[in-house]
Amino acid sequence: MPTPARTSRTEIVNAARSIVEASGVDGLTMQRVATTVGVKAPSLYKHVRNRDALVRLVVEDVARELTTTLDAAVGSGEPTADLRSLAEALRAFAHANPGVYGLLFAQVPTDARPDRDQLARTSAAVLRTTTALAGPDLALEAARTVVAWAHGFISMELAGAFRLGGDLDRAYAFGIERLGAALVQATPGPAE
Amino acid sequence: MPTPARTSRTEIVNAARSIVEASGVDGLTMQRVATTVGVKAPSLYKHVRNRDALVRLVVEDVARELTTTLDAAVGSGEPTADLRSLAEALRAFAHANPGVYGLLFAQVPTDARPDRDQLARTSAAVLRTTTALAGPDLALEAARTVVAWAHGFISMELAGAFRLGGDLDRAYAFGIERLGAALVQATPGPAE
DNA sequence: ACCTGAACACCGTTCAAGT
DNA sequence: ACCTGAACACCGTTCAAGT
Numbered sequence: 192m193p194t195p196a197r198t199s200r201t202e203i204v205n206a207a208r209s210i211v212e213a214s215g216v217d218g219l220t221m222q223r224v225a226t227t228v229g230v231k232a233p234s235l236y237k238h239v240r241n242r243d244a245l246v247r248l249v250v251e252d253v254a255r256e257l258t259t260t261l262d263a264a265v266g267s268g269e270p271t272a273d274l275r276s277l278a279e280a281l282r283a284f285a286h287a288n289p290g291v292y293g294l295l296f297a298q299v300p301t302d303a304r305p306d307r308d309q310l311a312r313t314s315a316a317v318l319r320t321t322t323a324l325a326g327p328d329l330a331l332e333a334a335r336t337v338v339a340w341a342h343g344f345i346s347m348e349l350a351g352a353f354r355l356g357g358d359l360d361r362a363y364a365f366g367i368e369r370l371g372a373a374l375v376q377a378t379p380g381p382a383e
Numbered sequence: 384m385p386t387p388a389r390t391s392r393t394e395i396v397n398a399a400r401s402i403v404e405a406s407g408v409d410g411l412t413m414q415r416v417a418t419t420v421g422v423k424a425p426s427l428y429k430h431v432r433n434r435d436a437l438v439r440l441v442v443e444d445v446a447r448e449l450t451t452t453l454d455a456a457v458g459s460g461e462p463t464a465d466l467r468s469l470a471e472a473l474r475a476f477a478h479a480n481p482g483v484y485g486l487l488f489a490q491v492p493t494d495a496r497p498d499r500d501q502l503a504r505t506s507a508a509v510l511r512t513t514t515a516l517a518g519p520d521l522a523l524e525a526a527r528t529v530v531a532w533a534h535g536f537i538s539m540e541l542a543g544a545f546r547l548g549g550d551l552d553r554a555y556a557f558g559i560e561r562l563g564a565a566l567v568q569a570t571p572g573p574a575e
Numbered sequence: 576a577c578c579t580g581a582a583c584a585c586c587g588t589t590c591a592a593g594t
Numbered sequence: 595a596c597c598t599g600a601a602c603a604c605c606g607t608t609c610a611a612g613t
Contacts, residue, residue, distance in 0.1 A: 193595040194594060215490070221587060233588075234597050242587065298407070298485050298542045307546050314547070329557075331549050336532065336558040343535020344527070350490045354499050355506070357523050365521075366528040373565035385576040386613060413606060425607075426578050434606065579612075586605060593598075 198228040200238045204248045211249060212290035216297075219246070243302040246294070251305045253291045254313050260284050261316040270323040271371045277317060278341050278367045285345045293349060296342055314338070325374045333374045340366055390420040392430045396440045403441060404482035408489075411438070435494040438486070443497045445483045446505050452476050453508040462515040463563045469509060470533050470559045477537045485541060488534055506530070517566045525566045532558055 206227040210219050221242055225232040239245045264280035265273040285292040314334065321333035344363060347353055353362075398419040402411050413434055417424040431437045456472035457465040477484040506526065513525035536558060540551055 194597070196596060198596095220585090222585090230596095231598055232586095233590085233599085236588070237596060293490050296539050296542050296544050298538075304543070310544070310546055331547060332554045332557045335536070335545065335549075335554045336561060339536035339539060339558065340528065340532040341535070342539060343533070344531035346490075346538070347488055347531060347534060350488050351496070352488050352502070353527065354502055355523060357527075362524045362527045365524045366531065369528060369562075369565040373561040386578070388577060390577095412604090414604090422577090423579055424605095425580085425609085428607070429577060577613090579610105581609090581611100583608085584606095587603095589602085590600090591598105592600100594596090 198230055198234070198238070200248075202228050203235060203238055203245065204252055207245050208249045208252060208291060211294065212288065215290060216246065216294060216299075221245075241302075243300050246299065246303040247305065249291065250294050250299070250303065251309055253288065253295060254305050254309050257281075257284055257295070258309075258313045258315075261313065265316045265320055270320055271375065273320045274324060274337065274371050274374075275367050277320060278337070278363070281341050282345055282363060285349065289349050293346065296346070321374065324371075329374075336374065337370055340370060390422055390426070390430070392440075394420050395427060395430055395437065396444055399437050400441045400444060400483060403486065404480065407482060408438065408486065408491075413437075433494075435492050438491065438495040439497065441483065442486050442491070442495065443501055445480065445487060446497050446501050449473075449476055449487070450501075450505045450507075453505065457508045457512055462512055463567065465512045466516060466529065466563050466566075467559050469512060470529070470555070473533050474537055474555060477541065481541050485538065488538070513566065516563075521566075528566065529562060532562060 203224060206224050207219055210223055210227065219242070221232045221235055224245070225235055235245075239248065260280055261277060264276045267273050267276065317334045317338060318330055321337065322330040325333040344366060348359055353359060395416060398416050399411055402415055402419065411434070413424045413427055416437070417427055427437075431440065452472055453469060456468045459465050459468065509526045509530060510522055513529065514522040517525040536555060539545055545551060545554075
């Protein structure tokens with residue numbers, strides 16, 4: 192005789208995400224998710240394959256949200272302004288979701304990684320902006336330079352790696368200005 | 384009656400480092416370290432306080448090695464060349480030690496973080512180079528921009544986050560050239 | 576002074592048994 | 595069709611007992 196489900200995949204993913212946000216990935220245990228949604232741990236396996244799969248669902252949820260945020264940040268018609276806006280939007284998103292942000296580019300088990308399509312969707316706004324800024328031939332490399340810098344800055348900031356004082360807001364703004372200026376000169380670098 | 388030690392802190396740290404290198408931090412278990420050095424797990428607690436302290440010893444070991452590597456990379460007398468050399472040395476170090484590199488700037492438990500002094504020693508060569516490149520007033524911000532970019536690029540590369548094809552060596556070289564050029568213009572950006 | 580076995584409180588995951 | 599208790603193989607860590 193079938194019984195109605197007492198929880199759902201969505202509810203489980205939401206619970207997992209807030210646990211990661213509050214306690215980091217290491218704090219994410221199946222038992223804790225279970226008590227949060229009101230069942231026992233073994234029941235979770237009716238809704239998700241295992242813990243890695245659950246982590247992946249959380250990452251994809253965060254990636255989708257970030258995509259929306261970045262898409263909304265562009266469209267000023269001025270590539271340099273869009274670049275600044277993208278960088279600020281990414282940092283604001285990370286500050287608002289410091290726990291799960293770290294998961295986005297983390298060295299996480301293969302089963303916990305989001306699929307290629309979602310990644311492509313998330314990078315679309317950046318690629319459009321660097322295409323306008325540096326031209327189609329250099330767009331990909333320019334995008335990688337910007338994203339590497341922004342993500343590196345933010346992850347070091349969140350990890351507490353900037354310990355030599357100074358104003359981090361100003362350092363971030365400094366980086367955007369210099370990078371924007373460096374990428375707008377569309378002359379290709381040395382071939383080698 | 385005292386018995387001679389059957390292992391040592393150094394041996395334990397070395398074992399832990401190679402386990403992290405082979406299997407990631409999650410693969411680092413006290414049991415595995417113990418069998419590697421030839422004792423039972425409880426014995427390890429005579430040499431290290433706990434697992435977090437052991438992780439920290441590994442991180443500090445790696446940081447010391449990286450410091451030596453970066454110090455050896457500079458000294459050409461030409462700041463732009465030193466910057467390129469530093470960036471390449473950091474990436475080569477990460478490729479040679481992909482497992483433990485991720486630990487260096489990771490969001491790791493507080494007890495597992497290296498102390499401030501070691502971090503200062505590791506950044507010294509970069510700061511010297513950016514001082515020569517961008518002047519003392521902008522040296523710290525320039526250093527943060529370079530390190531953020533390089534670390535972001537490398538960590539994304541190691542995490543497999545660059546999935547849109549293209550030549551990563553070329554993308555890294557592109558980033559160095561543009562950053563070097565951007566930082567050498569010592570005009571401060573807008574104050575705001 | 577170091578090492579060990581036994582024990583405790585936790586994990587993730589499986590599975591038979593309930594409804 | 596979902597939920598549960600019991601069980602298994604693992605963790606990190608403590609501690610009394612060995613030498």
